[in-house]
Amino acid sequence: MKPELKRRLKSKEAVLFLIFVVIFVFMSILSPTRFLSLYNLQSMAYQLPEFGILALSMMIVIITGGINLSVTYTATLAMIIGGFAMSHMFAGGSSAGLSVLVGIILMLAGSLACGAFNGYVIAYIGVTPMLATLGAMTFFEGISLQVTRGGAISGFPIEFIKIGNTAVLGIPVPMIIFLFVLATVYLFLERSRMGATLYMIGSNPKVTRYSGINVRKNLFITYLIASLLAGIAGILMASRYNSAKESYGSSYLLQAVSAAVLGGTSIAGGEGKVIGTVIAVLIIQVISSGLNIIGLNRYLTNVVMGLILIVVLTINFLTREKQFRNN
Amino acid sequence: MKTKLLKIKELPIILILIVISIIISVANPAFMTLENFLDILKSNLVLAIMSMGMLMVMLTGGIDVSVSSVITAVAVITGYSLMHWSSNLLFTILVAVLSGTVMGLFNGLLIAKLKIPPIVATLGTMSVILGLVLYITNGTWMTGIPEKFIDFGRKKLITFPTGDGKALGIPIQFLFLLVAVLATWFILRKTVIGRGIYAIGGNRDSAERMGFKPDRIIIFVYAFEGFLIGLAAVAHTSIMRQVDPNAFLGFEMQVIAAVVLGGASVLGGYGSILGTLIGVSLFCVINNGLILMHIPTFWQKIVVGLIIIGSISIDMTQKKRTERNKTRVDVE
């Protein structure tokens, strides 16, 4: 038991958590009354879920050795499809409850359709994920533009807006949804049969196929699930932003990749822990909010983020080296 | 000869390029004109130059998402140098390639020495470099590039007289592309390091066992990529006559897409200059064709997305079929 505990304390995730604590304390000292205020903590809890869910979605795909550049446009296409129906139904006199229900169902269905598209092209046709999702990103954006003509879809019932903007017992609803998603993704990836398969596919698809596993089906489902998560993030965004538009969250794309790798997911596939990604998301959120409150130039915030990425990975490298030498 | 031609790996993508070109020129004969090709050439030179560097990086199994920020930084430095130091052409080129090489070197060191995965290392440098450039310049355009340099940018290499008294010409910036392609070709084909690049991409451990120094090769590759970006920055500045620190936002994706479209493997080891140039051409031709074919604006992205996925799917299906029907045994 003891060596197990020791190993855990030395793990990448532990180091990352330590870094998170340091940054959090640092921000708190810099701005005790504001950063550490209840209001700010709550506000961060509102902001984090949509990004966190996108990062988890990205992580699942990266574990299979892929990448999903269309993740944010999946979220927005889904919200546009559902939002379009929802606002039209609502304007047409349907009850708020029904419109919201139909809207949400369509948003999830829309994201699944995007996932099926990517999944088919990648798993069954065999196109490199990077290129397939790059094409899909353009394609989804195109459809969104075609539907919205560049504008935003709004006029949602207030019941829908509430999803992203209310708190239960002080805990924002998006945060509750995030925790639920997080637990599910954890069970799926790290405890379930299919999760185990995905890690093996990410490490070596050929051997996995030779082992009698239906690699194509698993990959296909992976993209479905990842896109469904993007759809959930889309619902949160549409609700928080009270509208649906093709460009929402486009800055999350590279951030989601960064969060996954910062959290220890191997970009080559086959490796990565949910908890790592979550800590990375927390780090990014705290830096972003903290520096914003302190009033640092937005570009310097990017510089800090980049440096942290490099520094954390360097630390990982150095600890690995040290362990290697000590043994 | 015939069989050799059929064996070219790039054949499917070449055919796709030809088919798309034919479709466009049927829709609009203006496509198949010298003038249009020269326009395409001039407006995509920078992409083509940068694709050479990216090809090398991807051959080692790496990727570089910082190219857009590096070219921005180099363009800003070049612009500053032009306006404050000297408008001498050679000096300008020297400044540009030096600063590009230094930034590439930095990426290379992170990747080779600190073993940071390329996509992550370059994501990091992208944030840092772009953040600094925009912080310093605040996004302000640098106008007032010396006339001497702008005049250079307007020069033509060879001119072709046209019927209506105008003259078309190959833009002077084509030289930069030529240098980039030839240098890349020379390195990849003629030097031991170049073969080492392929070897690392194919099997890194074996390359090391064979006596290659993968770390050094990787550093070299990123530095060389930086060097090419330096050339690209000069070409770009001489065409655009100003420096806009926001001009390259998102450009990295285009470079990567063109190279992958040209058949390079994201896992390393596979990819060719010919393929890459065809990938770039396909990219340019599609973009060029959108307006020439009068495709309505709101359909354009849908069309581009589908063409990218469609052509690579055809390529893939083709490869799978050959693989499946490969003769493995000389059956009696």
Next chain:
Amino acid sequence: SSDKGSDELTIVVMPKLVGIPYFNASEVGAMQAGKDLGVNVIYTGPTTADAAEQVRMLEDLISKGVDAICVAPNDAAALTPVLMKAKSAGIAVLDWDTPADPNVVDLSIHQIDDKQYGEHIWDLLVEGMGDTGDYAIITGGLSAANLNSWIDAGLDYAKKTYPGLNLVTERIPSDEKQQVAYQKTLDLIKAYPNLKGVVGISTPAPLGAAQAVEEKGLSDVITVVGTSLPTDSGPYLADGSLKVGTLWDPSKLGYLTVVMAADFLKGNKPVDGQMVENVGKISVWPDGRTVIMGPPADFTKENYKTFNF
């Protein structure tokens, strides 16, 4: 502003994004106003024109505790919930440059009337190319609300006033990049050989169009007009490839925004015809909260050197 302890006012001015010339110029004006009025101005915004990023930043700024938020929304609807939060936190909410949801703003600072501006641009086009013939529009991005509203106003106007004008294809996006506008214009020239005019909306667009026209030696055939900053467009105005650029002084807009916010916090409402120092005479709509800065300035070959933005 609990950390401050003083009673200095803190006003946030948030552009759609930072790091582009237009909003840099606004920053200069806003900061100057802060200095002149003795208020604390924070000029910050996202690095890409993303509404989501704006919302996140606004949430943080509400946490920070400020007195007024003036925002140029990337998307009006998207900001409504967060602006409502700001209001309920006792923060004054203003929009500037681009309107936000009118139900949540205390004041709305417009550089210009969108409709008039659109019509003005089309008038400039017709001045150059005449009222018949083919023309095209190059815009910054398909989903930029204010650009779209100018174009829509202009198109409506052209339909009624200049029926001879023929728009060859829908507005073409240029990703806010001169290089792309340049490329697209080259393609347009070949695709539509009878093209006589190009309207560039967003600051880099007219320049890219002008560059292409100049290179093709068509400065005399194709009229390029559009929204551009006089300093950046100097060379193109000088060589005649860009006929006219039209824009207001963004720094004045920044200045006016801060002045209005500070006044509002002090309990002063704007009045029609009010003279604002360093800006000029403003007009206020009957609703009492929509402030219009004034007509744009047109830049031509002759006068561009007299502007400094």
Next chain:
Amino acid sequence: MGQTLIELKNISKTFPGVKALENIGFSIDSGEIHALIGENGAGKSTLIKILSGVYQPDSGGQIILGGRVVESLTPLEALQSEIAVIYQDFSLFPNLSVMENIALEQSVKNNDNLVDWKAMERISRDALDQLGISLDLNTILGDLSIAKQQLVAIARSLANNARLLILDEPTSSLSKNEVRKLFDIMHSLKNKGMALLFISHKIDELFAISDKFTILRDGKYIGTYGEDELDDEQLISLMVGRKIEYTIYPKNKRTEPLLEVRGFSKKGNFRDINFTLHKGEILGLTGLVGAGRTEVAQAIFGLNPADEGTLLLDGKEIINSTPNDAVKAGFSFVPENRLQEGLVLSKSIEDNISLTMLDALSGKSSLINLKKRKELTRNWMEKMDIRPNIPEMITSKLSGGNQQRVVISKWLATDPKVLIVDEPTNGIDIGAKSGIHQLLRDLAEKGLGIIIISSELPEILAIADRVAVMRRGRIITEFFCENITQEDIMSKAL
């Protein structure tokens, strides 16, 4: 014999948790073929990697090379000292041409800056000519079969004009004929004064070619002996510490048919394959490398579906169009190339063994029962004697033989009806080999049908009930294994 070429003193190597080598010391003379032998995991490959500079030995040891004493070598130093190695995993480049795989090393060794394509062509052609094989120099290596790749690896070391040529199990995927050719070459190299260090688990080969034997056991040096000082039995007992020989198992009577292959054909792979596998039977499938045995096996397993033909299991027609179908129907397939097809090298023993068992390990909940998984792994690691006994060990760090055991474990764990094994004892030491034979026989006793593909005829004769001989994509004949000799089979296969 010539003079001492290289001498090792006190060489040790420790990996995290494993002492792979302990105070090894012996010398190799020029003009000799020196066999390095030991069980799987004895440390042979590790020693070779030290000689070639891939690993640095623990400090305190000495390598004496042409009078120069060093503690360790770098790969380039090793190359420049003219030590050439054919690694167990070949160390080739799948994306480069045959020519470059053979000749590029020269340029690196000479510190060249530029590539001389003409010289490369000459060097590689010479090397292939020496081997007496013809290959298109411009073929991309990845497109070649494993056997041909191995020939390329050999050609590469020939091209190096090495003074010491190390061959780590070079014969593991060669057929008899090719082995004979290789041995001829080794002889002629030896006569030219080159020293050869040779690793193999095939005892008959060792005696056929070696002048000296150096025996390692558990990382320790046991001794060096001349070929006339030892016989097979002594050698084996020195190596494993006990006596072992090929047991010839009693043959089964025919029972009811289990698997029937009817008219299997696939263009460019095989034609009109017909055979029946009975319950409790071991059917050998043999022939020269390239005869199409692997292709047939892959077709049955759904990896390389046939164009025509039918498959009957227990009399019912089934279609295996993917491995997934095959596994569901009760097939297991141990592929011939464990590195590329058998193991996820970056994952642990546990992950690999449980890969085929995920369904069984997770109940309705779809969540994996971690305890059951641990148990399963432990059971198989014990049963197959996988060393080191650490389930979390990453499989790339296992010795070749132990890797093979993991692959076999993962397939036996599924409790199949039909087990297809393609060169299953490739690279497995003689002790373990007899263990695997015993295991296969026991499984057959329990009613399993087994198809074994092997180029090693004694192995086939020892355990198979029947053997089908393939030649150029067709089954030429079938024998019952009772009263036939290797020569009977070879005469059909050629």
